[in-house]
Amino acid sequence: MLAIDSGNTRTKWALFADDGRIQDAGVCLNAELAELFIPASWQSCKRAIVANVAGDGVAASITSLLNKSGIAVVWAKAEGETLGLKNKYDAPESLGVDRWVAMVAAFKRYLNQPACLVVNAGTALTIDAIYQNAFLGGLIVPGFSMMQNALLQNTAAVNPQNGQIKTFPLSTADASASGVLSAIVGAIVMQADKLESHCQDVPTVVISGGDAAKLMPILTQVFGAKPVLAENLVLEGLYLMESAKS
Numbered sequence: 296m297l298a299i300d301s302g303n304t305r306t307k308w309a310l311f312a313d314d315g316r317i318q319d320a321g322v323c324l325n326a327e328l329a330e331l332f333i334p335a336s337w338q339s340c341k342r343a344i345v346a347n348v349a350g351d352g353v354a355a356s357i358t359s360l361l362n363k364s365g366i367a368v369v370w371a372k373a374e375g376e377t378l379g380l381k382n383k384y385d386a387p388e389s390l391g392v393d394r395w396v397a398m399v400a401a402f403k404r405y406l407n408q409p410a411c412l413v414v415n416a417g418t419a420l421t422i423d424a425i426y427q428n429a430f431l432g433g434l435i436v437p438g439f440s441m442m443q444n445a446l447l448q449n450t451a452a453v454n455p456q457n458g459q460i461k462t463f464p465l466s467t468a469d470a471s472a473s474g475v476l477s478a479i480v481g482a483i484v485m486q487a488d489k490l491e492s493h494c495q496d497v498p499t500v501v502i503s504g505g506d507a508a509k510l511m512p513i514l515t516q517v518f519g520a521k522p523v524l525a526e527n528l529v530l531e532g533l534y535l536m537e538s539a540k541s
Contacts, residue, residue, distance in 0.1 A: 297343035297366060298533035301325065301353050302393060303418035305505070309530040310336050315538070317527065325349050328356040333364055342367045344537040346392045346529055371396055371533055378403055378539055381429040393529050394421050398430055400532030401501040405523050410498035412487050415528070416506035420479055422486045426494045436482050439506045442475040460513075479506075480513055487518070503528035 300307045306328050309320040319336040343366050347354050354370075361368045373395035375387045380402045384390045394415065401413045402425055411425040413433075418441060423433030437445065446453045458464070458472025483500075490498045500522035502510065507524055515521045525531070 296534060296537060297337060297340045298530045298537075299343055299345040299347075299357060300393065300396075300529040300533065301328075301345065301347040301349045301357065303349055306349070306353065306357070307527070307530060309527060309534075310340060311534045311538075315531075315534060317530075320527070320530075325353050325356075328353060329359070331356075331360060333360060337364045337366065340364070340366050342369065342537075344369045344371055344533045346371045346396050346533055348391055348393050369537060371536060377536060379428055380425070383429055383431060391421070394423055394433065395430075396532035396536065397421075397503060397528045398423055398425060398532075399536060400525070400528045401425065401499075402428075403535055404531060405501045405525060406499060408496060408499055410490055410494045410496050412483070412490055412498045412500045413528075414483055414500065414502040414504075414507075414510075414522075416479070416502060416504035416510055418505075420482065420504075420506075422483055424486060424490045424493075424498075426490065431490075431493070434482060434486060436479065438504075439475060439479060439509065442478065443472075446471050446475070476509075476513065480510065480517065483510075483514065484517055499523060501525050501528065 296311045298309050305322055307322045309317045312318050323331055371392050373390040373392050375382050377399050397415055398413050401411055409427050413423045415421045418438050420436040420438045424431040453471045458468035460473050460476055461469045464470040464473045502522045503525045
């Protein structure tokens with residue numbers, strides 16, 4: 296089974312064996328997707344499941360690639376309930392499919408206690424809370440690069456891209472870079488605290504996305520325990536959702 300995760304900036308894919316192991320994987324920028332050289336491993340695949348939040352243009356590129364490969368496509372969508380996880384969004388189908396699929400994967404593969412905070416650190420940062428068998432709600436926050444770009448575009452003398460992360464910054468560049476990271480970490484920690492207060496249990500924190508590795512050291516320090524790093528969380532969720540139909 297081929298799983299494809301098209302985010303706001305990049306498209307990731309993985310070819311899963313019947314037992315759920317990833318046999319092959321790759322990533323490319325959405326801007327380069329239309330010119331992607333079709334991997335040889337796709338030739339063994341009969342169907343694909345896709346989570347796309349990047350719009351119609353990316354969907355058309357994916358459709359073209361799969362048609363050339365003779366692969367049938369299923370477009371994943373958020374649902375009221377998937378694999379035992381209930382979606383409490385006001386309009387469940389309007390929840391971003393990538394958020395939902397990531398939560399399904401965390402719920403089925405990484406949840407070892409009633410509470411879980413699912414963090415996807417990509418172009419946007421999403422922070423979603425699961426308690427028992429239900430999605431309670433979550434946040435959407437500008438991601439690391441988006442915050443940096445906002446400072447670059449809206450201030451004359453602040454360039455966080457040249458700054459270093461410091462506890463007590465003594466330059467404008469360091470202050471802005473450290474501020475961006477602190478804002479992101481602060482949002483995650485605040486939601487973790489709220490979830491712990493709600494369920495009276497320390498939640499498992501599962502993190503994925505392009506900036507996950509950047510956040511891991513400071514989150515480990517803050518929480519006193521290492522979050523679960525799941526680099527292919529959305530792809531795993533897609534595999535679980537589609538294989539359950541077989």
